[in-house]
Amino acid sequence: xxxxxxxxxxxxxRARNGDVNAYEALVQQYQELAFRVAYQVTGDAADAEDAxxxxxxxxxxxxxxFRSGAPFRPWLLRIVTNEARNRRLAAHRRTALAExxxxxxxxxEAAPSPExxxxxxxxxxxxxxxxxxxxxxxxxxxxxxLFFDLSxxxxxxxxxxxxxxxxxxxxxxxxxxxxALPADIRMPSPTGENDG
Amino acid sequence: xxxxxxxxxxVVLERxxxxxxxxxxxxxxxxxxxxxxxxxxxxxxxxxxxxxxxxDPRRLALVAAVLLVLATAAALVNPTTRDAIAHxxxxxxxxxxxxxxxxxxxxxxxxxxxxxxxxxDEAQSAxxxxxGVPPALGVPxxxxxxxxxxxxxxxxxxxxxxGIPLVKQxxxxxxxxxxxxDLIPGFITKEVGPGTTVEQTSVNGDPGWxxxxxxxxxxxxxxxxxxxxxxxxxxxxxxxxxHGTVTYRIESALSKTDAFRIAGGLP
Numbered sequence: 317x318x319x320x321x322x323x324x325x326x327x328x329x330r331a332r333n334g335d336v337n338a339y340e341a342l343v344q345q346y347q348e349l350a351f352r353v354a355y356q357v358t359g360d361a362a363d364a365e366d367a368x369x370x371x372x373x374x375x376x377x378x379x380x381x382f383r384s385g386a387p388f389r390p391w392l393l394r395i396v397t398n399e400a401r402n403r404r405l406a407a408h409r410r411t412a413l414a415e416x417x418x419x420x421x422x423x424x425e426a427a428p429s430p431e432x433x434x435x436x437x438x439x440x441x442x443x444x445x446x447x448x449x450x451x452x453x454x455x456x457x458x459x460x461x462l463f464f465d466l467s468x469x470x471x472x473x474x475x476x477x478x479x480x481x482x483x484x485x486x487x488x489x490x491x492x493x494x495x496a497l498p499a500d501i502r503m504p505s506p507t508g509e510n511d512g
Numbered sequence: 513x514x515x516x517x518x519x520x521x522x523v524v525l526e527r528x529x530x531x532x533x534x535x536x537x538x539x540x541x542x543x544x545x546x547x548x549x550x551x552x553x554x555x556x557x558x559x560x561x562x563x564x565x566x567x568d569p570r571r572l573a574l575v576a577a578v579l580l581v582l583a584t585a586a587a588l589v590n591p592t593t594r595d596a597i598a599h600x601x602x603x604x605x606x607x608x609x610x611x612x613x614x615x616x617x618x619x620x621x622x623x624x625x626x627x628x629x630x631x632x633d634e635a636q637s638a639x640x641x642x643x644g645v646p647p648a649l650g651v652p653x654x655x656x657x658x659x660x661x662x663x664x665x666x667x668x669x670x671x672x673x674x675g676i677p678l679v680k681q682x683x684x685x686x687x688x689x690x691x692x693x694d695l696i697p698g699f700i701t702k703e704v705g706p707g708t709t710v711e712q713t714s715v716n717g718d719p720g721w722x723x724x725x726x727x728x729x730x731x732x733x734x735x736x737x738x739x740x741x742x743x744x745x746x747x748x749x750x751x752x753x754x755h756g757t758v759t760y761r762i763e764s765a766l767s768k769t770d771a772f773r774i775a776g777g778l779p
Contacts, residue, residue, distance in 0.1 A: 343545040361539035463533040472731045497517035
């Protein structure tokens with residue numbers, strides 16, 4: 317998933333000059349990231365797929381305005397998240413996001429777990445559900461940094477904000493996540509430190 | 513163990529999220545490359561060299577600077593040409609580019625992203641100009657306001673009704689947008705293909721354009737210089753003009769005469 321900026325620059329230049337294969341290579345390189353980031357916004361697989369596809373197509377036609385040599389990945393993500401936001405229709409969808417994400421998490425982990433693993437699963441599910449109740453901006457800041465490992469410079473580009481504000485945005489998002497956690501949250505036992 | 517959430521430190525919370533990352537269960541990633549390839553092959557982009565001049569803001573600025581020098585020189589030689597030149601180049605906030613090759617294929621209805629729904633009073637208090645409502649249409653069916661834009665932008669939406677046909681591109685009958693063209697010079701870029709006519713016109717004595725025929729591409733940019741693509745969609749017949757510091761835009765499937773009738777009641 318990690319981009320290779322030098323290759324990206326060459327591929328973008330070729331795509332700008334009409335090389336469809338070069339653009340297809342960029343799509344293949346970033347489709348998983350684009351889809352997952354879109355899913356963080358929409359909470360719905362079909363909407364995320366639409367947003368990612370539309371984002372790639374719009375980015376292609378906007379390549380003429382893309383600053384030569386600039387990183388492609390955060391620019392693409394900005395276009396994709398715009399598409400994703402456009403698709404997330406109404407407020408009721410946002411509230412449904414938490415439940416849907418929770419269901420997806422549950423169905424993804426069908427195997428019965430031993431107690432410690434179950435505790436960890438429960439904690440994760442709670443985290444996912446709580447993330448789903450945050451604003452898009454907060455969820456994206458946290459996901460970019462902690463799930464997708466974007467640099468601060470990339471986050472600034474992807475979020476369209478000054479680089480100097482990324483740290484404080486992250487810190488505020490963490491604060492709001494903490495405040496939204498249920499009072500009875502069960503932290504998983506730290507492994508290896510708990511056997512007396 | 514139970515934990516009081518307010519006592520969980522940033523470090524612990526960050527670590528928990530980092531651990532969650534690889535375990536987050538996403539739906540399987542669809543294969544997008546085939547569909548994207550099919551779409552961009554079906555509608556090839558114009559040759560880059562031809563477009564780059566207009567699409568690269570820095571080059572555009574250079575071209576504008578050269579034209580300005582020429583225009584200034586001409587105006588000095590013959591002061592009466594000044595107004596004609598100003599009329600030709602200015603509807604502030606709007607750039608119209610003529611492109612030779614087919615327009616990119618966009619889904620007919622792209623979400624409009626007009627801002628947040630608001631009452632007329634709320635909208636008026638959020639923008640830095642007096643909102644004009646055309647008497648010919650009366651109270652809008654919906655008002656939207658985008659306050660993240662310098663000076664603010666307001667959109668008045670009218671549903672289709674007898675005499676006002678549905679516009680496929682917007683899902684509306686008439687869409688009127690108003691914004692401070694003087695504050696955001698490159699706010700709207702319109703790219704028109706061979707099937708679209710662009711006519712310089714005068715609206716209530718102010719300079720404007722009437723853009724009609726085949727739908728044209730409209731790109732609304734927000735933020736300074738950073739290529740942010742806020743919205744890219746197809747637009748129907750459009751009358752656009754500026755009065756004072758405000759740029760007005762009427763988008764509909766109406767004829768030029770009807771569009772002018774609506775514009776006549778605006779500043």
